[in-house]
Amino acid sequence: DIQMTQSPSSLSASVGDRVTITCRASQSISKYLNWYQQKPGKAPNLLIYKASTLQTGVPSRFSGSGSGTDFTLTISSLQPEDFATYYCQQSYTTLFTFGPGTKLDI
């Protein structure tokens, strides 16, 4: 099975900061990597799919990159509504494993 790791597990930042979250797969998953944002008490929200494609309606300050085993989610200029937990998910195999999450707070 493919294992997903994320770093850091938590991150403190300020409004306006540029933030990068890393996701690593235990084996190559090509570009089959998705990113979700989850706020407390809410369902997850799809941000990016296939590593770099921005989901409709998601602000352009979010971007994704990477292929193979290493991926990044970048928020170019943090806004107050971006403080949340971020999860990566591989969809290369039909065991759609999530990463453990990165909690982004002030």
Add this chain to the structure above:
Amino acid sequence: EVQLVESGGGLVQPGRSLRLSCTASGFTFDDYAMHWVRQAPGKGLEWVSGISWSSGAIAYADSVKGRFTVSRDNAKNSLYLQMNSLRPEDTALYYCAKDMSANLYDSGASDYWGLGTLVTVSS
């Protein structure tokens, strides 16, 4: 507007069964694969099961394989999760999620989610 509404959660004793349902609206249900994803209290997301538009492809996480069965009724715009031999570690909020594609092998990304239904397994 896409809506996914889960139901069927509750308190159940270890070893017993429960059936979750998800009713979909606002999109052509039989055009898309569907997933169940769970989240234990205070923990991360865990993908549980997925089913293609036609039910021709089905997948399960190792943690539930052999105990859970996913199914769908396209005529009723509904997704189901039959959960047998429940364990305390199955305690979680269970989300129903819509895939962006019809087949499990095409996408795996979930663009719409329900609010979840809580399953608590305890004696």
